[in-house]
Amino acid sequence: MNRAFNRKRDKTWMHTPEALAKHYIPYNAKFLGNTEVEAPKGTEVVEDAVRKLKFQRHIKKSEGQKVPKVELQISIYGVKILDPKTKDVHHNCQLHRISFCADDKTDKRIFTFICKDSESNKHLCYVFDSEKCAEEITLTIGQAFDLAYKKFLESGGKDVETRKQIGTLQRRIQELETENSELKKQLQDFEEQLMMVHGSPAGSISIQTQSTDVFDMVPFSPVTPLVPTQANNASPPPPPTTLPPDISKDLFGAEPFDPFTCASADFPPDIQSKLDEMQEGFKMGLTLEGTIFSLDPLDERC
Structure with a gap:
């Protein structure tokens, strides 16, 4: 020794x-x-x-x-x-x-x-x-x-690895938030297309007369579009209301998670690189x- x-x-x-x-x-x-x-x-x-x-x-x-x-x-x-x-x-x-x-x-x-x-x-x-x-x-x-x-x-050097992991999680969260916003936009566009195809100029859904079974139900067909249809002489439902997507919230209405709001002080990239x-x-x-x-x-x- x-x-x-x-x-x-x-x-x-x-x-x-x-x-x-x-x-x-x-x-x-x-x-x-x-x-x-x-x-x-x-x-x-x-x-x-x-x-x-x-x-x-x-x-x-x-x-x-x-x-x-x-x-x-x-x-x-x-x-x-x-x-x-x-x-x-x-x-x-x-x-x-x-x-x-x-x-x-x-x-x-x-x-x-x-x-x-x-x-x-x-x-x-x-x-x-x-x-x-x-x-x-x-x-x-x-x-x-x-x-x-x-x-x-x-x-604070012992927290460097933790901060690196938090940074990776934050980038992943941002990617998911962006993907979430894109899906909301696609859903909104799809709803608008449905209204244009099945709705009247006034915005009401047209009444379609279809044959019914003995229980007064429309028979199931794999090619039947999954859209609401009204029985004969029924009053049409009000058109669906589409709200503009709120990009500050996710699909469940929650605020996006930001790990840095509850973590230790964040470092600029040059300082973080030096610590690494x-x-x-x-x-x-x-x-x-x-x-x-x-x-x-x-x-x-x-």
Whole structure:
């Protein structure tokens, strides 16, 4: 069982929650660069990335180029990579996009993390060189991820899936309401056609004389139209009254159901999309030295 797992279990992280939630933890390191990788997790994945970037750095060093120094600012909002002098932000890696973080056991100076790029959606492996703080930086990112996930849940992230289901139901209800209105219109048109076929110019239904049986009933015929007929010498009934359809009510006269009138606050599409993305990122979890941090504590394993 590794050190990171013990810290997660005992909740004895090296920084106070306030330091990561209200401020940030700064670290200085050398930035070897980043490179695209094929998978979001895996020791072999980062090992290949480290070898590739180290080789590129050797070439640049032979050409007289130095490894650039950077400042890492770690908080619950992500890992920022800045120029230590100008404070210009070169990269801003959000925590829910970071899926793997580890320090190199064979080279204590090297640590890495894999982050999904927000624009290209490619997985990029970032590699750093820190003489004394490689392991500490790795654990700090793990602690920040843990706190960020809790903050996400407390701020309503646990209702994201519920809101998605409600949104799907609302769209289905709207489709049914539209279909309902179309059926009402077809029914109205059909009633008007019946009046034109069987009604007089004054709107009264014409009297049709048909033969009756011994019980003075009109014999059944499969081709007989299902319209009311009057017996001989009977007074015609008043013409049916057709009311215009009320699209604000359904066939039973009830108001259409709107789940958002009784649910939690609705989010605009762009905010909802961001929440969905964060939820998926936190569900994937952060692999920290072989430890899985995810939404389900039962998924934690060495």
